[in-house]
Amino acid sequence: MKILNKKGFSILEYILIILLLGIVFSLTSMTYNDWRQDVLLKNNKEEMRSYLLRAQQLASAAASSTDWGLHLEIDSYTLFQGSIYNPADSNNIVRFLQGNTILNPDTSLSDGAGGYTSDLIFIKFTGQTVNTGTISIIVPNQPSIFTSINIESLGVID
Secondary structure (H helix, E strand, O other), X not given: OOOOOOXXXXXXXXXXXXXXXXXXXXXXXXXXXXXXXXXXXXXXXXXXXXXXXXXXXXXXXXXXXXXXXXXXXXXXXXXXXXXXXXXXXOOOEEEEOOOOEEEOHHHOEEXXXXXXXXXXXXXXXXXXXXXXXXXXXXXXXXXXXXEEEEXXXXXXXX
């Protein structure tokens, strides 16, 4: 009678291990991507909110003796001084959204006269605005995943 000494793994065991590792990897990568998108969305919202508050504070303090505002584009926003956005102004501070976009920047805010605008202007000394509305930041390939910033007429940013 021969005694077989089995050492090592069979090909079936290797295939089973690779299959299980593949399943674990795919589940963790999907969770990681969802978490990453959520973090990017929250970070972009908080950074934009911070720039909105900065524009409002500069207007309230009458910095440079003028109004201050934020101009919205699909993938960026610009802090500017004055009541009219000038893209050629060297004092503009442009911030790009990382992995997100602004939904309909041209129609997100009212212009105070019955139309729409992509500029949010804070009035010198008061920090108030006539540009009310909601700025929505979305994940480009999944527009159902979004966050919003609400702007009220007294300058309340929520």
